[in-house]
Amino acid sequence: MKQFNFAAPKIYREIFKPGGLVSLAEEIYSGKDRKAYKGLTLDEFAKTPTLYSTFNPRELSILDLEDETVYKTTNGKEVLGADIKAFTMLMYDKPRTAYLEFGRVKQVHETMYSGAVPYPLLGFKRFHNIEYDKWRKMFDSGAYLDKSMNMVEEDGALEKAFKIDILLGNTFSSTQYDASTDQIVWKDSPGLLLLSTLRGVGYRPNPETLQYLRIKGMGNHRGSFASSYGTARVDISKDEKIDNDIINMYNKAGTPMRLLMSQRWAWYGNHRCDDMIMDFQDWGHKPKKYDTVENAFTGLKPMKGTTGGIGAHFGIGGSKV
DSSP, rough: OOOOOOOOOOOOOOSSSHHHHHHHHHHHHTTTTTTGGBBBBBBOOOOOOGGSSSTTTTTOOOOGGOTTTTEOOOSSEEEEEHHHHHHHHHHSSSSSSGBBOTTTOTTTTTTTGSSSSOOOHHHHHHOOOOHHHHHHHHHHHHHHHOTTTTTEOOHHHHHHHHHHHHHHHHTSSSSSEEEETEEEEEEESHHHHHTEEESEEEGOOOHHHHHHHHHHHHHOOOOOOOOOOOOOOOOOOOOOTHHHHHHHHHHHSOHHHHHHHOOGGGSSSGOTTTSOOOOSSSOOOOOOSSSSTTTTTTOOSSSSSSOOGGGGGTTTTSOOO
């Protein structure tokens, strides 16, 4: 029998090794060029929901985890509280591309790894049976958008929103860290939580409005509805079939929420996965997708478009605040 030479076993990183995720966060917040450090592989990232099996969020907040305490995942891995907090904050503060190695894989083709899937909430859903929409209901209208799309805010609403936003991640957040003031502030454009305060069928676009948002929202961005991430402001329409209240809501929202409303990018019908949040009024709801064989001839088919400071609060990259 011919003798073969066999490669040595691959050595994989143990991402839950105490201090491992804190080290990754420190590298990112050090200001290194993106090519100068290695983020998580997609296989490694797929394991991170188990971080959130280590404690019951009904009893303990992520922000209250003890840095040096060892928590155990459901599959027996040991992880420090500091690592859970560091990675959670990284997902809140940075887009996926900052800490994942996508290589040639596109987020729109592997939406399980996209920002449309809130990994902390996914972990709580898998291991603690907490459905996504329960977190929306916990917000309890501490702040909300009125019919003119102006925000009405009560005392304590910002802190309440922040505690949910760190679980939703950068794509969905309504809050952000402002390094110039070292404060958590509201984003200029409302994210998922604030848009979720607009209730009723009148805030879901009909097919004509959705198509209008898609065409006008492409602006000068290249690509198609299914792949282009950028969005443009949309003009008010004189067509009676198009709901201008939704146009106003769309223009007020940030780019990810515009993409959600118009079923583009990760939210495009053929790209969806079951663990995404697809509807701001009900985080567990799957809206009817408009890109199907049945409606391909109704004008709703895809068209080519032509037209470090926060780290200090969690012991990352410097002394704790």
